[in-house]
Amino acid sequence: MTLSPVRPRPAADAPHPAGAVRVPGRTARALTGVVAAGVAVGVGHLVASLTSPPASPLIAVGSALIDAAPTPAKTFAVRLLGNYDKPVLIGAVALALLVFAAVLGLLAWTHRRVAVAGIALLGLVGAATAVYRGGPVDAFPSLVAGAAGVAALLLVVRRSTSSPRPAPATATDRSLGTPDRRGFLATLGLTALVAALAGGGGVVVGRVRSASALARRGAGLPTPTSPAPPLPAGVQLPGMTPFTTPVDDFYRVDISLVTPQIDASGWSLTIDGMVDTPLTLTYDELLAMPMIERDITLTCVSNEVGGSYVSSGRWLGVPFSAILEKVGVQAGVDQVYSYSLDSGYTASTPIQAVSDGRDAMIAVGLDGKPLADARGYPARMIVPGLFGFVANTKWLERIEFTTYARRTAYWTERKWATDGPILTQSRIDLPKSLATLPKDKPVIAGVAWAQHRGIAKVEVRVDDGDWQEASLATDGGIDLWRQWSLRYDGPAGLHTAEVRATDATGATQPEARTKVFPDGARGWHQIQFTSE
Numbered sequence: 066m067t068l069s070p071v072r073p074r075p076a077a078d079a080p081h082p083a084g085a086v087r088v089p090g091r092t093a094r095a096l097t098g099v100v101a102a103g104v105a106v107g108v109g110h111l112v113a114s115l116t117s118p119p120a121s122p123l124i125a126v127g128s129a130l131i132d133a134a135p136t137p138a139k140t141f142a143v144r145l146l147g148n149y150d151k152p153v154l155i156g157a158v159a160l161a162l163l164v165f166a167a168v169l170g171l172l173a174w175t176h177r178r179v180a181v182a183g184i185a186l187l188g189l190v191g192a193a194t195a196v197y198r199g200g201p202v203d204a205f206p207s208l209v210a211g212a213a214g215v216a217a218l219l220l221v222v223r224r225s226t227s228s229p230r231p232a233p234a235t236a237t238d239r240s241l242g243t244p245d246r247r248g249f250l251a252t253l254g255l256t257a258l259v260a261a262l263a264g265g266g267g268v269v270v271g272r273v274r275s276a277s278a279l280a281r282r283g284a285g286l287p288t289p290t291s292p293a294p295p296l297p298a299g300v301q302l303p304g305m306t307p308f309t310t311p312v313d314d315f316y317r318v319d320i321s322l323v324t325p326q327i328d329a330s331g332w333s334l335t336i337d338g339m340v341d342t343p344l345t346l347t348y349d350e351l352l353a354m355p356m357i358e359r360d361i362t363l364t365c366v367s368n369e370v371g372g373s374y375v376s377s378g379r380w381l382g383v384p385f386s387a388i389l390e391k392v393g394v395q396a397g398v399d400q401v402y403s404y405s406l407d408s409g410y411t412a413s414t415p416i417q418a419v420s421d422g423r424d425a426m427i428a429v430g431l432d433g434k435p436l437a438d439a440r441g442y443p444a445r446m447i448v449p450g451l452f453g454f455v456a457n458t459k460w461l462e463r464i465e466f467t468t469y470a471r472r473t474a475y476w477t478e479r480k481w482a483t484d485g486p487i488l489t490q491s492r493i494d495l496p497k498s499l500a501t502l503p504k505d506k507p508v509i510a511g512v513a514w515a516q517h518r519g520i521a522k523v524e525v526r527v528d529d530g531d532w533q534e535a536s537l538a539t540d541g542g543i544d545l546w547r548q549w550s551l552r553y554d555g556p557a558g559l560h561t562a563e564v565r566a567t568d569a570t571g572a573t574q575p576e577a578r579t580k581v582f583p584d585g586a587r588g589w590h591q592i593q594f595t596s597e
């Protein structure tokens with residue numbers, strides 16, 4: 066056995082030699098990067114909440130990702146996450162940012178310029194995205210954010226390497242002094258607090274602004290020149306899904322990460338294109354036009370078999386017939402191309418669907434109140450019988466009468482179908498999937514819809530039995546869904562129930578399932594239940 070000479074190792078707690086950089090541990094360094102990025106995001110959000118909410122760097126980047134995401138990814142996200150797709154997207158952007166910021170923090174002591182450049186880059190990416198989506202002034206929140214992030218990073222790094230007492234100047238490094246661990250941690254903590262207060266402040270300012278906008282809005286809707294006929298009492302089966310969807314339960318689908326808040330006093334709707342007399346209407350001018358009120362069921366093309374992207378409400382709006390009469394549509398027009406104020410969203414509606422006598426309208430109210438922000442305030446399109454993505458543009462800004470050859474809609478560019486007639490669908494709502502059917506009320510019930518055609522028949526099959534005709538609730542009209550029910554009197558135990566509807570043209574829902582992309586899901590809804 067030979068003995069090798071022992072090299073002296075510095076003790077772990079050896080004091081730092083004067084003039085050397087004291088580099089904090091890995092966790093503290095990574096945290097510094099995260100906190101600096103947090104200050105940037107928080108300050109950016111706060112500044113944007115005061116100037117232009119969509120220009121918040123996190124929101125701008127998230128929105129750009131939604132637009133850029135390939136269609137299958139979007140479809141997958143909506144299917145997997147439903148209404149949580151947006152929070153999850155924001156979370157993913159935040160997570161990527163977190164990792165990037167932690168790496169910058171690890172580098173901040175040894176490669177300070179790289180770390181500073183990294184944080185500054187975040188601000189620039191935010192600024193570029195916000196400007197691309199909005200206008201030049203939208204760079205402002207991100208630029209302030211980048212500067213605040215860099216300042217926070219430098220502050221924390223400096224605090225770790227300098228003493229509050231005058232540092233002994235050396236030839237190698239003048240800024241370094243006695244390591245001050247407590248001072249460093251306090252600075253890091255305070256900076257984190259600034260990040261949280263700025264971000265939280267931005268969220269609070271956003272909420273306060275939307276609440277005050279709502280309060281200013283009031284309930285000043287005109288009375289309809291053509292009121293909706295009262296819904297027959299029999300449309301609603303006892304204990305079933307509400308026939309008129311409570312506004313807070315109404316499904317919501319749109320591409321907007323931040324709910325647009327539009328001030329109606331500065332808003333106007335332009336109607337132009339291939340027309341004799343183009344028209345621009347202020348909100349008050351729109352409200353002064355004749356109004357119809359109608360119960361209409363909306364459905365999304367992304368509704369899965371058995372899904373909940375279908376809701377009914379009482380819409381108040383200017384009938385398209387009044388608009389057509391005013392502007393004089395020229396020969397050759399085959400599509401109505403609508404523009405949203407938000408996110409560059411557009412939709413293609415066939416001209417026939419707004420001129421064939423159905424109750425297509427520019428809606429300003431739902432269930433007796435002005436549209437909520439999420440519902441498209443101040444005005445949106447409603448066209449019965451068509452999926453939402455080809456007909457129901459929210460935050461409406463412009464309607465252009467044109468041709469399919471000339472204009473392509475947002476979702477058509479992303480390979481969804483050009484036309485979107487609502488497919489006949491039916492859904493079992495009672496019992497809930499895997500629930501028990503009560504012995505004292507053994508009723509299977511649900512809804513079926515085939516807007517603008519109407520529901521003629523609903524059939525239910527339990528296990529491998531015969532199709533049985535369900536009894537239909539009172540008909541509210543062809544633009545509405547219809548409730549149905551069937552008494553179950555089979556044996557106790559675990560069963561499967563399936564439903565299929567036939568529309569008023571005589572067409573029965575096909576059995577074969579299809580995906581929602583590109584023109585809507587087909588197939589029969591099926592549930593399992595236990596009977597007592």
Ligand SMILES: Nc1nc2c(c(=O)[nH]1)N[C@H]1C(S)=C(S)[C@@H](COP(=O)(O)O)O[C@H]1N2
Nearest residue numbers: 316317318319320365405453454457458459
């Ligand atoms: N501006 C705008 N309008 C839009 C959309 C959108 O993404 N942006 N989505 C459409 C789709 S896909 C549907 S299904 C309906 C949903 O309307 P709702 O959210 O009021 O239920 O709005 C339509 N109008």
Ligand SMILES: [Mo]
Nearest residue numbers: 365366453454
């Ligand atoms: Mo939709």
